[in-house]
Amino acid sequence: MSVIYQKVALIGLGLIASSMAHAMRAGGLAGEIVGHAKSAETRATALEIGLCDRVYATAAEAVQGADLVVLAVPVGAMAAIAEEIAPHLAPGCTVTDVGSVKQAVIAAVQPHIPAGVEFIPGHPMAGTEYSGPRSGFATLYKGRWWLLTPFETTAPAAMVRLRALLEAMGAKVDTMDAAHHDQVLAVVSHTPHLIAYTMVGLAAHMEQVSNSEVIQYSASGFRDFTRIAASDPTMWRDVFLTNKEAVLEILGRFTEELFVLQRAIRMGDGDHLHEYFTRTRAIRRGIIEAGQDTSAPDFGRGPVAEKL
Numbered sequence: 001m002s003v004i005y006q007k008v009a010l011i012g013l014g015l016i017a018s019s020m021a022h023a024m025r026a027g028g029l030a031g032e033i034v035g036h037a038k039s040a041e042t043r044a045t046a047l048e049i050g051l052c053d054r055v056y057a058t059a060a061e062a063v064q065g066a067d068l069v070v071l072a073v074p075v076g077a078m079a080a081i082a083e084e085i086a087p088h089l090a091p092g093c094t095v096t097d098v099g100s101v102k103q104a105v106i107a108a109v110q111p112h113i114p115a116g117v118e119f120i121p122g123h124p125m126a127g128t129e130y131s132g133p134r135s136g137f138a139t140l141y142k143g144r145w146w147l148l149t150p151f152e153t154t155a156p157a158a159m160v161r162l163r164a165l166l167e168a169m170g171a172k173v174d175t176m177d178a179a180h181h182d183q184v185l186a187v188v189s190h191t192p193h194l195i196a197y198t199m200v201g202l203a204a205h206m207e208q209v210s211n212s213e214v215i216q217y218s219a220s221g222f223r224d225f226t227r228i229a230a231s232d233p234t235m236w237r238d239v240f241l242t243n244k245e246a247v248l249e250i251l252g253r254f255t256e257e258l259f260v261l262q263r264a265i266r267m268g269d270g271d272h273l274h275e276y277f278t279r280t281r282a283i284r285r286g287i288i289e290a291g292q293d294t295s296a297p298d299f300g301r302g303p304v305a306e307k308l
Contacts, residue, residue, distance in 0.1 A: 004165045005068040006031040011059045011081055012072035013037040013046050014232070016098045016124060018136025020070065021051045023169035026138040036062035037133070045133045060088045068165070071097035071109065076238040079108035091116040094158050098124055100185060100235070102149045102178040104242035118158040121149045121178065123185070124171065129230040142170035143291050149178040186246035190239055191254060194247065196228035197236075 008030045010017040017035065024030040035052040036059045037043050043055040056062040063069045063085045073081055078097065089095065095117060099105040102121050113119045126144035128135065146166045150159055163173050176184075203222065240247055264272040 001027045001029060001168055003031050004029050004161060004168065005066075007066045008033050008068045008070065009062045009066035010035040010052065010070050010072060011062060011085070012070075013042050013051065013055075013133045014072060014131050015127060015135040015140075017070060017072035018046075018051055018133045019126075019138065019140035020072075020136075020169065022136050022138035023141060024165075027168050029165055029168050030068075034062050034066070042133055049134065051133055051136070059085050063090075063093075064088050065090055067093055068162070069093060069095045071095065071099070071105075074232075074234050074238045075099045075101050075104055075108075075242050076234075078105050079112075082109040082112040086112040086114055089114060089117045094118045094120060094162055096120045096122045096148075096162060098122060100189065100239050101243040102181045106149070106178055118155055119151075120154060120158060120162055122162075122166075123147045123149075123181065124166075125189075126171075127231075129227050131232045139170065141166070144171055146171035146173050147181055148173060148175045149181055150175060182243050183246045183249075186243060186250045190243055190247050191250045193228055193231065193236060194240065194251070195254070196225040199225045200229040 008020075008024065010021060010033065013035050021033050021035075024033060032053050033051075034054045034056065035043075035046055036056045037046065040057075043057070046052045046055050059081050067090065069085065069089065071078060071081060078099065095109070095113060096119070097105050097109065099121070100123055102123065106121055109121075110119055124141055124144065124146045126140050126146075128140075148159070148162070166173050199222070261273070261276065263269075264276075
């Protein structure tokens with residue numbers, strides 16, 4: 001593969017950005033990779049493990065001369081970062097982000113983007129429960145979807161170039177409207193995370209079940225909930241606060257479905273339960289057939305499995 005961007009600036013050096021760095025290095029896709037992180041410890045780690053060629057204490061310094069800037073910070077920090085880097089963005093530069101919410105990110109970032117700079121919002125549909133610069137690995141995006149929500153005014157050449165980078169890192173790229181993206185993610189990601197947080201929190205508050213029993217006897221269902229609930233709390237706080245309308249709508253529908261199942265259990269309606277579970281099982285099979293998961297029983301249970 002050949003170099004697609006001469007200088008890539010990663011603003012934020014957690015799982016997503018560090019995995020991008022590893023993937024770009026593995027494919028020779030960037031001439032230079034620089035980064036910024038708020039924490040001095042994170043910046044030191046990024047240099048120590050060779051994640052970046054250079055790291056900077058400020059985002060403004062990091063973006064100077066970059067032809068691609070990736071905003072990989074929590075959604076709640078996007079506005080301040082965009083305002084800081086705006087005067088330092090090079091003409092012809094592309095700015096993208098990796099936020100799980102798109103309408104809020106657009107509202108935060110777009111007003112600060114100067115003329116001559118392309119902003120193409122994005123969201124990689126990949127991740128683990130781990131965070132920090134040491135958590136990344138080059139194959140995180142292999143076979144995973146990377147959603148882009150460009151504007152009608154987005155330059156086609158900028159889109160082609162960004163898509164080429166993402167595909168070279170192994171991702172499958174699709175585009176959609178920002179509002180539709182947020183609704184879809186409320187179903188497939190945001191609300192499931194909230195339910196996982198709730199279930200783990202419920203177990204912690206049940207006095208008749210000790211913490212040691214919860215840990216010792218965790219079967220696969222609860223164990224998966226705890227894996228999801230171990231995700232970065234700052235990121236998920238911002239997700240729920242910035243995509244609250246879509247999440248609340250899906251939570252309302254979830255509550256209605258739960259009432260139906262409660263009634264079926266109370267009334268002993270086995271036929272309804274069997275039919276319902278048959279339909280949900282078919283969705284799981286569809287996810288496996290689409291290549292977005294594997295039927296292996298321990299997939300995703302730790303860094304070794306996730307990096308295979």
